[in-house]
Amino acid sequence: MTTFGERLSAAVAERGPLCAGIDPHASLLADWGLEDDVAGLETFAFTAVEGLAPHVSVVKPQSAFYERFGSRGIAVLERVIAESRALGALVLLDVKRGDIGSTSQAYADAYLDPASPLASDAITVSPYLGFGSLDPFVETARRFDAGLFVLGLTSNKEGPEVQSATVDTGESVAARMFDHLRALNDGDSLGSFGAVVGATIGDATESLDFNGPILAPGFGEQGGTPADIRRLFGDLTVLPSSSRGLLRAGPSVEALAEAAQRTNRELLSGG
């Protein structure tokens, strides 16, 4: 099997950079004329998969919106992962996990081991228990050719309190995280260890050149534009991620597909 970085490079070359978030917000279910229950979740999620997954390189379900329905919601998430992959998209599960090492290992087994029903191509992880606490995720990702996206400079306005604070060398906490990623992605081809950098952050003083992919949420609904993506990331491998902005095109499968294709075109033309 090829590494996650290699699979991602091929998928972006074939389908474009857009990452489609499948986040079944209660308000979106209502907009689509669905009840806020498991049946509504199921209809919403599989309509979105059918409309979006054939047209994007990466699908990103946000676990929280499935977890709120308990075990039946998780069962829907398992099928969203499987069906998106069957339609040719890579799946990046947004779970933002991170804990002490032994617990991180259990999370890594849950999300990265192909034997798990929730196994995904990549997941989001939080390094704020110390980057070394992510070692079990890194080792498991290497073992199964999966990927990680480490929270670097997040799209929310509260992020800088932690991420822009300085460490002993005078660099920011986020810059230190990117240093760790640079060390992990030491080959020639795109590495499998990426970072989350919001499309809303204005300008980054940190070097984003760590030879790994960048997930850029905040694109669309939170205000980030194709021009922001181009200015912030230039020629780096970036996955601009939109959830609500795309999902508002539903419930028509055709309209969702058209929204994904149009957004990919806008991104490729630089807006």
Ligand SMILES: O=c1ccn([C@@H]2O[C@H](COP(=O)(O)O)[C@@H](O)[C@H]2O)c(=O)[nH]1
């Ligand atoms: O810094 C971050 C990290 C993750 N997210 C997640 O991305 C989507 C954004 O949804 P939109 O509807 O496109 O705003 C959501 O799942 C967040 O949890 C983020 O927004 N910022």
